[in-house]
Amino acid sequence: MNLPGRNINLHISVDCVIFGFSTNQLKVLLIKRAYTNTSGTLSNDHKLPGDFIAIKEDLDLAASRTLEELTGLKDIYLQQFAFFGRPDRISKSMDIAWLTETTGHKIQRVVTAAYYSLINITDTNSDFAIKNNATWIDVKQVPDLAFDHATIITNGLAHLQLTLRNEPIGFELLPEKFTVRELQTLYEVILDCSLDNRNFRKKILKSTYMVQLEEKQSGVAHKPAYYYRFDRNIYEKHKKESLGFNF
């Protein structure tokens, strides 16, 4: 057992990759941070919403807390997907400056637990985010970010893609009622491919958890589509793993 000379400078944090979907784009929630750069002027850039964990705080709860503090959202699909702990992830001068300014301590190393979550962007949570200096940014156009947060987003996206292929999680990103086309577009944007609308419809409607509503679209310049909702209870009941293995 090799207990290193441990000191006050090792910290643990959580970072949340919060995906949202609007105007046919997959977006991540980023918050603006300010730091004093080497020439003494105030600069800005972006980072993932995250925070150090409290000394007795559970990691999952810390992630939920951060999410709630930044978006006001509670009880959201939120999952740990990786840890990032390279010793050199704190090395850029602006990151060191920002850590010192905000914590008042010289921080040498932070290991972070990355969580991802999917939320339906609504006016309410969007307003809340804006108040907290947060913005929704298209994942295809993320600017330079603090620390290794760009890598974390890339990993989170890969994780999202993988999960979307195997589980019906796309619904989390859509409003309560949605059309089949909206769902398909979401798949196409996240998976970055195009899908045949007839086959997509066939496949998705075969699943029992897609419940057709009586309401149709209105005011559209084409045949109006029925709205659907996702029935979580039906899904949970029918969720049994297939025994096939593919490789």
Added chain:
Amino acid sequence: MNLPGRNINLHISVDCVIFGFSTNQLKVLLIKRAYTNTSGTLSNDHKLPGDFIAIKEDLDLAASRTLEELTGLKDIYLQQFAFFGRPDRISKSMDIAWLTETTGHKIQRVVTAAYYSLINITDTNSDFAIKNNATWIDVKQVPDLAFDHATIITNGLAHLQLTLRNEPIGFELLPEKFTVRELQTLYEVILDCSLDNRNFRKKILKSTYMVQLEEKQSGVAHKPAYYYRFDRNIYEKHKKESLGFNF
């Protein structure tokens, strides 16, 4: 930014769930630990091979180091699969006693990165393990373990099952040359199900990375089977993800 009153008692460790396969059983490598229990006598139980990370040490490298220190094995398929950081994971009296005895410090909280790896149990690494107070134990019969290590194993096994369904990783657990039947048994044991031998053979032999050797079994009381080997290069070349999504 909420930097908690951080103190010397927060630590990060790595724990390795090392799977092996022999005598038709899936096994985990556990090491014996000794601690002084509340009545003052010396007791024993088991824990996963793991260690605190060094102050500047990368997590992945710490896992590799631990694995090598305990088994002598290098360059092994080794993957982070989850983090365990519940504040109450250090609460049992024997765990507290053992931590104090081995580190000389009062440790309050340890967040651990769990890695899993698959190795082919050979006489060489088995001897090495035994020297280091380690033993291979059938995953179906793991005794009471230190901390939350039982949970970590359960999670690691679930991860192994999931991966085995999607990628040809079973080979990692077998010797260089093996028969189709041996591979099938491995799948059956890990996935805890029975598979049709004719269909299994068909499916597995369709893949180009299964290379048939000239050598056959000998001394068996039935038609001798051909040996095969796994060609990693061929696999890497043909590895391209399918575009289908299933849910």
Added chain:
DNA sequence: TTAGTTAGCGTATTATTTACGTTAACTTTG
């Protein structure tokens, strides 16, 4: 009224999965 657009249903083809029959090649046993 017509043109443009997406919704929604259907069909044919191909691939994959599942279920199961049968012969081949070895050792052990009587």
Added chain:
DNA sequence: CAAAGTTAACGTAAATAATACGCTAACTAA
């Protein structure tokens, strides 16, 4: 040394799922 027992290895048929398209319906805008 023949018969019995065992697993290997190949094959076939049916069911299921994936893929590639064709076509009509129902709305708005012009």
